Amino acid sequence: MSLNLEDIAKLAGVSRSTVSRVINDRSDVSESTRKKVMRIIDEHNFRPNLAARTLVTQRSKVIGTLLPQSPTALSSLYFPNLLEGIGDTTHQRDYATLLWWGQSGEEEQRFTKRILQKNQLMEGLIIAAHTLDNSLIQRIFETKIPFVMVERPAIFNDQINYVTVDKVAGAKTPVEHLINLGRRRIGHITGILVNVDGMDRLTGYRNALERHNLPMDPDLIVEGHFNQKFGYLGMKQLLKQGVDAVFAGNDDSAVGALQALREARVRIPADVALVGFDDVTSALDFAPQLTTIHQPIRQKGALATALLLDLIEGKVKSPQHILLPTHLVIRQSCGA
Amino acid sequence: MSLNLEDIAKLAGVSRSTVSRVINDRSDVSESTRKKVMRIIDEHNFRPNLAARTLVTQRSKVIGTLLPQSPTALSSLYFPNLLEGIGDTTHQRDYATLLWWGQSGEEEQRFTKRILQKNQLMEGLIIAAHTLDNSLIQRIFETKIPFVMVERPAIFNDQINYVTVDKVAGAKTPVEHLINLGRRRIGHITGILVNVDGMDRLTGYRNALERHNLPMDPDLIVEGHFNQKFGYLGMKQLLKQGVDAVFAGNDDSAVGALQALREARVRIPADVALVGFDDVTSALDFAPQLTTIHQPIRQKGALATALLLDLIEGKVKSPQHILLPTHLVIRQSCGA
DNA sequence: AAATTAATCGGGAACGCTCCCGAAAATATT
DNA sequence: AATATTTTCGGGAGCGTTCCCGATTAATTT
Numbered sequence: 001m002s003l004n005l006e007d008i009a010k011l012a013g014v015s016r017s018t019v020s021r022v023i024n025d026r027s028d029v030s031e032s033t034r035k036k037v038m039r040i041i042d043e044h045n046f047r048p049n050l051a052a053r054t055l056v057t058q059r060s061k062v063i064g065t066l067l068p069q070s071p072t073a074l075s076s077l078y079f080p081n082l083l084e085g086i087g088d089t090t091h092q093r094d095y096a097t098l099l100w101w102g103q104s105g106e107e108e109q110r111f112t113k114r115i116l117q118k119n120q121l122m123e124g125l126i127i128a129a130h131t132l133d134n135s136l137i138q139r140i141f142e143t144k145i146p147f148v149m150v151e152r153p154a155i156f157n158d159q160i161n162y163v164t165v166d167k168v169a170g171a172k173t174p175v176e177h178l179i180n181l182g183r184r185r186i187g188h189i190t191g192i193l194v195n196v197d198g199m200d201r202l203t204g205y206r207n208a209l210e211r212h213n214l215p216m217d218p219d220l221i222v223e224g225h226f227n228q229k230f231g232y233l234g235m236k237q238l239l240k241q242g243v244d245a246v247f248a249g250n251d252d253s254a255v256g257a258l259q260a261l262r263e264a265r266v267r268i269p270a271d272v273a274l275v276g277f278d279d280v281t282s283a284l285d286f287a288p289q290l291t292t293i294h295q296p297i298r299q300k301g302a303l304a305t306a307l308l309l310d311l312i313e314g315k316v317k318s319p320q321h322i323l324l325p326t327h328l329v330i331r332q333s334c335g336a
Numbered sequence: 337m338s339l340n341l342e343d344i345a346k347l348a349g350v351s352r353s354t355v356s357r358v359i360n361d362r363s364d365v366s367e368s369t370r371k372k373v374m375r376i377i378d379e380h381n382f383r384p385n386l387a388a389r390t391l392v393t394q395r396s397k398v399i400g401t402l403l404p405q406s407p408t409a410l411s412s413l414y415f416p417n418l419l420e421g422i423g424d425t426t427h428q429r430d431y432a433t434l435l436w437w438g439q440s441g442e443e444e445q446r447f448t449k450r451i452l453q454k455n456q457l458m459e460g461l462i463i464a465a466h467t468l469d470n471s472l473i474q475r476i477f478e479t480k481i482p483f484v485m486v487e488r489p490a491i492f493n494d495q496i497n498y499v500t501v502d503k504v505a506g507a508k509t510p511v512e513h514l515i516n517l518g519r520r521r522i523g524h525i526t527g528i529l530v531n532v533d534g535m536d537r538l539t540g541y542r543n544a545l546e547r548h549n550l551p552m553d554p555d556l557i558v559e560g561h562f563n564q565k566f567g568y569l570g571m572k573q574l575l576k577q578g579v580d581a582v583f584a585g586n587d588d589s590a591v592g593a594l595q596a597l598r599e600a601r602v603r604i605p606a607d608v609a610l611v612g613f614d615d616v617t618s619a620l621d622f623a624p625q626l627t628t629i630h631q632p633i634r635q636k637g638a639l640a641t642a643l644l645l646d647l648i649e650g651k652v653k654s655p656q657h658i659l660l661p662t663h664l665v666i667r668q669s670c671g672a
Numbered sequence: 673a674a675a676t677t678a679a680t681c682g683g684g685a686a687c688g689c690t691c692c693c694g695a696a697a698a699t700a701t702t
Numbered sequence: 703a704a705t706a707t708t709t710t711c712g713g714g715a716g717c718g719t720t721c722c723c724g725a726t727t728a729a730t731t732t
Contacts, residue, residue, distance in 0.1 A: 340687090340688050340689080341688065341689065341690095342688080352688090352689085353690085353691090356689070356690060356691090360690085384688080384689070385687085385688050385689065386689095387687085387688080387689090388687070388688035388689035388690085389688080389689055389690075390689090391687090391688080391689070391690095392688090392689055392690045392691080393689085393690065393691095
């Protein structure tokens, strides 16, 4: 039904090979025939069959992106920002992205199976699924398909490509900032603690307290889920314990906490100071503006993808580790 | 480097065809040889080359999903929910999804070109890009690739497959609800007015006022962007005009409005009642809970995808229109 | 003008699969 | 026991490209 190279060749009065050369922008074809062929191609809106091309070149120009179970994942601006970064690079380098996000309730087994089944199509993987458990990383690792993790994995640290930000330092900075402002009872609403990301932030919190010889009260640490709801609930709990400052695991948690504070008619930052993490505040720029740690999420996505494509194209070799810096953004909620 | 059918066949002592039969789960192969072949396949972790299969079958089991420019698009829970629905169906029917989200600043021309270039790979398209302009719809339409729009397009209404919800009625209901509760100066923070979706909600608002013989004060209509920021700014503006109720174009706008109301120490719902639209409140379940119009977003994604796959598989034929119902969810913010 | 080199092009082979058709083997029927 | 039928399997052809190699033509050099 649709045309192929041979058809175009016939119409243009040249050979299949010549048409192929034109399409692939080869140099060994005269300007006149190139024009002639081009005209026919445009006229018929011809597009080469990608399956055939992939079959012979072994290149698909398609990568895959793995995201965590959607409800948790996509409720924050973090992933949209990351996707933007991934898009920056794929767009620029003319790749397309197969998106995989685990179905809620789907067993991870089936999830990987689905992915692996299509693995011939994808030349590499961006893995931003922090909830993915280690055995899956292992299985993907075994397939030898190139992949880059966004955020450091819990295992294989040194054998695996990843890009991350310095979170331990990142999480220490905001807490130290609060301490320097005279706060003494600083609560922490954690992230998801089964992943490295959440743990790192907690570690940073602990380090800061320790360093300043402040007591570590376990009641001041409540477990969150990187989302508004648990930020809200966590803050309510912390209010009962009495705090004069809170470090939220991410900005979403902080926004939830903000709601709880307002509801309790607690003044921010006078009574309780608040800092977040991520700086995904584009949608949140209303008062009081959130003091937070900025991490270059979009850039993280872009660099991870660039690394992956370089790996695929053989420009660099595994393993590569990229560490991006973070910095404190002082706004109103911390009282500085 | 990697094995092919012939290799497996040799190892199993059968023919290429037989291996193919086993892989495709055909019936005309004896149980014993099936087992034998299966063992070899598992042992070597063999996966058939998808490009080759696609080349001959003309089927890729891959669809594409078009999302609007990411910053606007992905900042709301709407799209994540939609993606979940799409995932429900693709997962269940064993398809994969190529995701396209316009790069900010990318001209639409280039965007479609990128998509069309890979169109051989995709058997169909889900178009949920409300910002996409009509000429692109036209071009995609011309390629004859099956596609389903989420939300009714501005043109080609009757020739195009789409799934949508009854928004005019949907938007009338909340406003009528507010009127019935005795509110008289009802403001509206609109959605994006260049798309049908935003317009429909505005129309619903107008219809309700008209029907109840309430004056239509243009000052009570402020343009929003379906996001928190513009909800916040819009609400500030409406407060100057004096309102006793507000219908926000979507829940994100409503949350922004909530912030503005709190900041101004306006009581909700005593002084100003508030209703939203979408019911993407999973992350927003803190006080005061938002009265809103529920629309089955996830189901919308799932049905759109199911329709697309049916179209692809020839089970139904174009054009198909699916209209889903909405309903008012009464919580605290409206004062009922 | 002849010989050499460079530019341009055509056709065969291969990529790894599915599908068709016919052959062989196993089973059922007379 | 011979024939007919069914089950099971093998091999050839073809999907639409790219790549290699060799041939033809054009341009350059001697």
